[in-house]
Amino acid sequence: GIAFVNGRYGPLADAAVHVEDRGLQFADAVYEVCAVLNGRLLDWDKHCWRLRRGLAALFIEGVMGDAALGQVAARLLRANRAGDGLLYIQVTRGSARRDHPFPRDIRPTLIMTWKAFDFAARLRHQREGLAAVSLPDQRWARCDIKTTGLLANVLAKQAAKAAGGAEAVLVREDGVVTEGGSTNIWIVDAAGVLRTHPLSARILPGVMRDTLIGLARERQMLVEERAFTLDEVRSARELFMTSTTAPVVPLVTLDGVAVGDGRPGPVATRLADAMWGEIE
């Protein structure tokens, strides 16, 4: 594959950044993962909006504008003869001798890579559902910023995997479910209401989360951006996750116990169909 690093397009195998890049030393960086279907970027504007928001929150300046970013992305997709897959974008503050505060006159590092991704395999997950494992949310207090500082997510997802699950459902000390290790989490509660955690510093404002709220409301489905607890998940009719890489995927067991009747529910199925209908 071909990668883009700081103005150069070249073989992924040779793509590299400096050993003193602050992305490497401090996770002083933000990223985006965008879906590409038939060579076309999905929800590009929403990804740009979130990237700008993250850059502003971290005071990273000097990154090319959205239109120029779009041109780099388009050229990279062409160079890779991209079909279905994922575009990865990372912006770090740049490289400099190690020192915690921002160095002066530093230029950001911009990286873009592409990889093929099998969205069709996700359709199978959507039909069969996956297993989830609850784990403590041990992340920092600005989860709304999509930084590459993902160690708590990595450890939670690894623990979930070791326990036979496909996703970690992250739970705060007060019992509130925030989101998944790399997804937003939804329930259809005991009263039949579709719920997901409200936007706050505790969760990432997911692109797919936003899209799904729109799709649900267009269909006159009741959606509440209202937090729920792990106990409420246990008595929910349905549990599912959304993300760029798992558009709408039912979670049919939690900690080895069936959620609802242990099969993908009607709400998740209807929303998944609506979402794919929108894309194709």
Ligand code: PDD
């Ligand atoms: N993860 N929450 C977290 C913590 C995430 O990392 C992600 C995305 C989401 C869903 O966001 P979106 O709908 O915009 O993809 C929610 C990406 C895909 C990743 O890290 O690979």
